[in-house]
Amino acid sequence: MRLTAFTDYSLRTLIYLATAREGRATIGEIARAFRISENHLVKVVHRLGQMGVLVNTRGRGGGLRLAVSPGAIRVGRIARATESHDVPAECFEPGGSDCVIAPACTLRHVLAEAVDAFYAALDRYTVADLVQKPAPIILRLHEKVPA
Amino acid sequence: MRLTAFTDYSLRTLIYLATAREGRATIGEIARAFRISENHLVKVVHRLGQMGVLVNTRGRGGGLRLAVSPGAIRVGRIARATESHDVPAECFEPGGSDCVIAPACTLRHVLAEAVDAFYAALDRYTVADLVQKPAPIILRLHEKVPA
Numbered sequence: 001m002r003l004t005a006f007t008d009y010s011l012r013t014l015i016y017l018a019t020a021r022e023g024r025a026t027i028g029e030i031a032r033a034f035r036i037s038e039n040h041l042v043k044v045v046h047r048l049g050q051m052g053v054l055v056n057t058r059g060r061g062g063g064l065r066l067a068v069s070p071g072a073i074r075v076g077r078i079a080r081a082t083e084s085h086d087v088p089a090e091c092f093e094p095g096g097s098d099c100v101i102a103p104a105c106t107l108r109h110v111l112a113e114a115v116d117a118f119y120a121a122l123d124r125y126t127v128a129d130l131v132q133k134p135a136p137i138i139l140r141l142h143e144k145v146p147a
Numbered sequence: 148m149r150l151t152a153f154t155d156y157s158l159r160t161l162i163y164l165a166t167a168r169e170g171r172a173t174i175g176e177i178a179r180a181f182r183i184s185e186n187h188l189v190k191v192v193h194r195l196g197q198m199g200v201l202v203n204t205r206g207r208g209g210g211l212r213l214a215v216s217p218g219a220i221r222v223g224r225i226a227r228a229t230e231s232h233d234v235p236a237e238c239f240e241p242g243g244s245d246c247v248i249a250p251a252c253t254l255r256h257v258l259a260e261a262v263d264a265f266y267a268a269l270d271r272y273t274v275a276d277l278v279q280k281p282a283p284i285i286l287r288l289h290e291k292v293p294a
Contacts, residue, residue, distance in 0.1 A: 117268035118262070
């Protein structure tokens with residue numbers, strides 16, 4: 001079981017913004033801080049914008065910032081939205097599965113229940129919980145990266 | 148979030164054996180029934196044998212059979228064992244993560260808790276539950292495949 005890089009980067013972006021100086025950062029800054037692809041991050045930011053959790057403003061004093069407080073962003077909601085194009089096993093493939101017992105298999109429902117439990121556990125936490133006691137290593141992130 | 152093919156094939160193998168005529172089948176038969184790679188299935192069967200859930204005997208009347216009753220095989224236990232070489236996100240990489248905040252990140256613990264919830268939900272079911280009311284499509288599997 002593995003989360004997509006898309007979800008991983010989405011959560012890191014939110015953690016970064018929740019702890020950023022003046023609550024603001026650029027895509028380039030976040031990409032450099034985490035040493036991840038800026039192109040990939042553009043898509044992540046677009047999706048988080050569609051979800052209404054961050055805004056991207058242009059011009060002087062602009063950049064990315066959270067659209068709501070970190071305490072209002074449930075981790076499970078982010079993961080559900082960013083994982084949505086993936087499926088837990090072949091039997092869930094949107095175009096139909098090659099598994100011959102797929103139409104009748106009980107496992108499908110059991111797996112769906114377990115996936116729900118996974119997201120429900122993440123929903124017990126918000127982005128505020130993830131940065132509640134930001135360790136020095138997280139705070140230093142913001143100092144090291146040229147804006 | 149996606150389970151590995153290894154877990155998928157492990158569970159299908161157990162479902163097949165739990166519903167097989169005389170509780171017995173060969174690797175070739177299961178591979179043909181599900182149209183999956185026999186080579187891949189050899190590794191799956193080896194792992195399930197190590198776990199003590201199936202036995203593979205040679206000779207006449209031999210083949211694969213469950214080593215314990217289907218009701219004694221919890222789905223979560225199988226998934227935990229077959230997924231064990233995978234990790235839910237980069238921050239869990241066994242050799243260390245490239246994520247710069249990995250040593251301090253709370254997300255790691257939150258994800259670990261969610262993964263536990265996923266397996267705990269699967270543990271509420273056994274292989275017996277998966278085949279409790281085997282649909283005709285599953286029973287026909289065993290008729291179609293030449294031994």
